[in-house]
Amino acid sequence: MSSNLEIASSFIQGAPPGELSDVVADIKALTPEGPGLISSLAPAFEKYNEEQLATVKLPGSSEEVIVSAFNKLEDGRYFDVQSQTSFAFDHVNQEASSPQSYVLESQNSDFIKSLLKSLSSHAKEHYPNCSFGVYPIEDDTAAAIVLVANKYSPNNFWNGRYRSIYTVPLPSADAVTGTIHINVHYYEDGNVSLNTKKPVSISLSPNSSADAVIKRIAAAERAQQLELSDAFSRLSEGAFKGLRRQLPITRQKVEWEKVGGYRLGQDISGGAKGR
Template sequence: MASTVELASAFIEGAPPGEMSSPALTSEGDDIIPSLLPAFKRYNETQLTTVKLPGSSQEVIVSEFNALEDNRYFDPESQTSFELDHTTQTASGAQSYHLESSNADLIKSLLKSFGAHAREHYPNCSYGVYPIENDSAVAILLVANRYSPNNFWNGRFRAFYQVPVSSPSTLTGKIQVDVHYYEDGNVALNTTKPLSINIPSVSAESIVSKIAAAERDYQEALNRAFVQTAEGAFKGLRRQLPITRQKVEWEKVGGYRLGQDISGGKGR
């Protein structure tokens, strides 16, 4: 049988977008929270959680690719490092940070070009470019959150791309979309699109152009899937008209007598 910590960790890591917090998971209260820190950290890094830098409105990404020691992370665009409380998702202890990378010029160019693409197409987005694989490649991350709890739904778009700096190269990665709708029930959309794209030259313009095309194609495919689902599977789940072949006057439904008025028959 799974322990309390294992169950609570699974609950945390499976939380839908915008719905993860540090609840009083058991009667043990704060005593259990230290045991759950690894789960909170995995959630924040996997979901590309965004946090505001201290004293700034700028939101930056938390991921395994910009992790430092002692729960610190860095942001190459603002040249800042910060400490993160994984349970509350708050940043503190901001310090100046200089990126040590032989690909610093490529990263700077990608931040400019990819940032323009992200801001144009994704409201409320954050992005980052980081050196990885011992400086032999760069990771490009994008996350866009849209939360509407008053309307019972939240959503998140995530994208991860990896590009070796040798030319020509192959861009690999994935696009993920997670949406949770929970009014009078639970409906979730979780999709992942793996990518592998040839890049003729390792330049910011070439890389961003390929990414933009891949994201456009995927979003168009999602739109087509939504239309097909609405006109197919979802439509088949409901009866268009009752057995009488006449529409129900829903504004009068409170006055109907089941089995008599709706069916057109007479009560006994």
């Protein structure tokens, strides 16, 4: 049982974006404990949801809020600054419940709300489908700035997730450190994954404004996108072209769906009959 639990937990931790339910279905089908094992995986689900910045709609709301270690309360509930709500979260079923009014208790609450307002403008301009939040951390001596954008296209066999997490010291607001994570999984007739992390380190003037903080974050994210775009261009023009010739020696494209019916030395070479 313990061995299966460890293996199943590792499957949960490695679930690609948007495919956690598929991994759960596989665990149920492949393990002798089946559905009974799932309830024992609650710690693995909790770790996965918090690390992946899981999003959930609160009851009666159309907006999605973030589940993370940064906005977790001592009683296991989570809070959202923008909606001023705390909520319970079922990590296995990924459902929110029991919403309650929540008032942010922080000596830096005004600055945190200013960061949230500036982050909202940035997010809506550059990430059409995203969730974001700003939370006091480290005993109220810093703020965590968090953004997650998911795009799932299972009909086209790909899913992707963008996460950015930054820390700003308070009240000085003189630096930003963090990481940009991008994870894309493509699985049509294969299994290809992009999983990249970009560390971010920014120096700011002492007592910088919330707008200044978010503008520097926006610049770092644009630079990262340009780096990725340039890397893909080099990969397409270089390494991928060298993998195989664009056309076979006959100068005609191979019909790969019919490749099983080709007769080596005759069809592929141009129709010469074997001896």
